[in-house]
Amino acid sequence: MSEKCIECNGKGYSVTGTAKCPECKGTGKSKSIDFMKLSEKDMANFLKNGSSCNNCGGSGEIETRETCTACEGKGTFYKCKICGSAMEGPYDGDEICPSCAKKQVVYKLDNSCTLEELEVGRMYHAVVRNIADFGVFVDLNSNLRGLVHSSNMKETLEVGEAVIVSLKEIKPKGKMDLVPRKLKEYQTVELEKDLPTKTATEVSRMVGQKVRIEGEVIQVKQTAGPTIFTIADETGQVSGAAFESAGERAYPQIESDMIVSATGEITSRGDSVQLEVQSLKRLTGSKEAEILKRIEAAIDNRAEPYEIEYMVRSEVLEKLRPAMKKVAKEIRKAIIKSTPIILRHHADADGMTAAMAIEKAIIPLIKEVNGSDGEYHFYKRAPSKAPFYEVMDVVRDISFALEDTARHGQKMPLVVSVDNGSTLEDVPAMKQARVYGIQMIVVDHHHPDKEVDDYLIAHVNPAHVGGDFGVTAGMLCTEVARMININVEKEIDHLPAVAAVGDRSEADEARQYIEMVADRYSLQDLKDMALALDFEAYWLKFNNGKGIIDDILDFGDHRIHKNLVNLLCEQANEMISEQIDVCMAHVKSQNLPNGAILNVLDVENYAHKFTFPPPGKTSGEVHDRLCRRFADKPVITIGYGPDFAVIRSKGVKMNIPRMVRELHEEVKGGGVNGGGHLVVGSIKFVEGMRTEVLSKLAEKVGSVGVE
Incomplete structure (x- = not known):
């Protein structure tokens, strides 16, 4: 088959410059003209403008050309089927060069x-x-x-x-x-049979016809009958069924991520169509590169996020817009390419609202690409008990991913981590994910460590643009969700307000988000939802709470929402009240040199164990009561156990991540690590060094400035 010469683009020559036209000597006018051959219109034009030179078209210049050496001036050439070399034409009626024909x-x-x-x-x-x-x-x-x-x-x-x-x-x-x-x-x-190459969107109109499809294999699924290959091109996806024998893997050499050429007949399958595969081949070399480039360009264009106006006025959000658009685009791209998404989130009100905003945005898109049951195969939401991506979390994610790859031929997932993922504590898990080629995205508001960016393809954190933890993950993710899918805006617009009260944000953005939904939810309504989320998260443990979390956040029947939230808050408040009544009698307070009041509580010995509220929540509730008792003074509360301490503060200028690093260096053998926000956080240490660590910690909180 002849191909257009790429050197001259099929012209047979290349232009080297211009020269004066030899016919008109550069004037652009014709020397002579036969008036008998001119029409009345041409005669009028001639009398007005004169006659143009036929050789140069009136420009006065002509191109200087050189014959293309690649195709010898033909503009096209034939390629030998065997060795690929150029040749003048078919040899003995076949497209094989004389050398190979021997x-x-x-x-x-x-x-x-x-x-x-x-x-x-x-x-x-x-x-x-x-x-x-x-x-x-x-x-x-x-x-x-x-x-x-x-x-x-x-x-x-x-x-x-x-x-x-x-x-x-x-x-x-x-x-x-x-x-x-x-x-x-x-x-x-x-x-091969000379079949027309069609795109995924074209085949729906070609039932009963044989076609060729070129694209990327995104999933290989073995059924009790045929092997199902899902092939994606620049327009969409098509399923191809290949049958070897019942339950036997067809084309075992073809795996996910390969660029292939598939031929067969298009058949109808209910509301969709399917390619009955007759041939499936892997493409390599320039053909593979060409198709991959075409697919990537189309996906990149389709993945562009929506241009939105933020729901509130915020300088921090505006500065974060490029990073947020990048996160939205990477998530949209993963959905289009049928890359499974694992959504990791901290198991508290802020983390849950952040995750639910993203979930509501992506599930309709996943179903659009992968069918009505797509969310069960290409999406998973999983809470993290710790405010960071633990090794236990990543081991579970890798295990599930490897199982899905083996059973269904799926790609390794994209992990989206919200309300955690920004600190050094996340790095060990991220290193394991990298070994398996798992890509990660983080949207967080904990104080970040720059080292984590080496393991991420996108990262949103207010601290990167001079903001702080007051702009919560729930706020950030709701705006990102609108960039991913603008159609969910009205459904999720109350989530930032729940996140704001749940994380006790005092930022101006929090006030605006709360005011924005005041016609539907009072401040107490928002607080109740946040408490209900925290209460249910404690009992759910590692379960994502699908359905229950929807009802708490008012995504379903409003009557069920009200009854459920009221019940959960009643139970939570009873347990909090009982816990705090016990704890307050054992709080020890002292005045620090900087004028702050330090309150300490041994939550291991003077609080109920293995029930709600857990140590962190208990310390927070005790701190709230002490803040009301010492309303006009800076307050620091430390709830400690055998190998941990939870820090809460008001009116002080602490930097807990920096304190953790200093304690790690200063207390040799203490095994200190941890982090959190600047003024709210937690630390861990070895049990035998508790006295030394807590003493050093008390010294540090006593030396910080107060507001």
């Missing part, structure tokens, strides 16, 4: 080939299928079977043996008469 050519038929591609006299690769008294039946491909008659056989052939046969005759009803051939030297040429 060797015998044996054709290997693709499964898409039928009798139409066969030619008497040509030689073909075949496999012995079965043996009869009168000869041997051989398969040229999965569709074509012919007979080697015993009269033509000089040697005994065995079932499964590869042979070369020459096509002697095509008899009526498509029966083939074949002759075995022995060749010392030959060239193999793969032969």
Whole structure:
């Protein structure tokens, strides 16, 4: 088949410059004209403007050209099927260069080939299928079977043996008469049926027709019957069913992420269509690169996030817009490419609202791409008990991902971590994820460490633009969710307000978000939802609480929402009240040199264990009561156990992440780590060094400035 020369773009020459027209000497005017041949209109134009030179078109200049050496001025050239070299034209009627034609050519038929591609006299690769008294039946491909008659056989052939046969005759009803051939030297040429290459969106209108589809394999799923290959191109996806035998993997050499060419017939499957695969081949080299580039360009364009105006006025959000758009685009791109998404979030009110905002935005898009059950195969939401991505979390994620890859041929997932993921504590888990090629995105408001960015493809954190933890993860993720899918805006617009009260944000953005939904939810309503989330998260443990969390956040029946939130808050408040009544009698307070009041509580010995509220929540509730008691003074509360301490503060200028780093260095053998926000956080240490660590911690909080 001829191809357009890429050197001259099919023109046969290249332009090297311009020169004065030799006909008109550069004037652009014709020297003479036959008035008898001019129409009345042309005559009027001539009298007004004169006549243009036919050689240069009136420009006065002509191009200087050089003949293209690549195609020798032809503009096109033929490529040899075997060696790929350029040649003048078909040699002996076939697209094989004279050099290769000196060797015998044996054709290997693709499964898409039928009798139409066969030619008497040509030689073909075949496999012995079965043996009869009168000869041997051989398969040229999965569709074509012919007979080697015993009269033509000089040697005994065995079932499964590869042979070369020459096509002697095509008899009526498509029966083939074949002759075995022995060749010392030959060239193999793969032969495919010349089918039109169609896109995924075009095939829905081509039921009953045979087509070729080129694209990327995004999933391989083995069923009890056929193997299902999901192939994506620049327009969408199409499912291809290939059958070897019941439950047996077809085309085992084809895996996810490969660029392939698939041929077959389009059939109807209910509301969708399916390609009945006859041939499936991996594409490599320039063809692979061309298709991949085309797909990536189209996906990149389709993944562009929505341009939105933020729901509130915020300088921090405006500065974060590029980073937030990048997160939205990467998530949209993953959905389009059917990359599974694992949504990780801290198990508290802020983390849950952040995750639910993203979830509500992406599930409709996942269903649009992968069908109505797509969310069960391409999406998972999982809470993290700690405010960081623990090794326990990543081990679970990797285990599930490897299982899905083995069973369903899925890609490794994209992990989206919200309300955690910004600190050094996250790095060990991120390192494990990197080993398996798992990409990660973080949207967080905890004080970040720059080292984590080495493991992320996108990262949103207010601290990157001079903001602080007052702009919570729930606020950030709701705005990102609107960039991903603007259609969910009205459904999720109350989530930032719940996040604001749940994380006790005092930022101006919090006030605006709360005021924005005041016509639907009072401040107490928002606080109740946040408390109900915290209460239910404690009992859910590692369960995502699908359905229950929706009802708490008023995504379903409003009556159920009110009844459930009221009940959960009643139970939570009873347990908090009982816990705090016990704890307050054991709080020890002292005045610090900086004027702040330090309150300490041994939550291991003077609080109920293994129930709500847990140590962190207990310390926070105790701190709230002490803040009301010492309303006009800076207050620091430390709730500690055998190997941990929870820090809450008001009116002080602490930097807990920095304190943790200093304690790690100063208390040798203490094993200190932890973090959090600047003035709210937690630390861990080895139990035997508790006295030394807490003493050093008290010194540090006593030396910080107060407001």
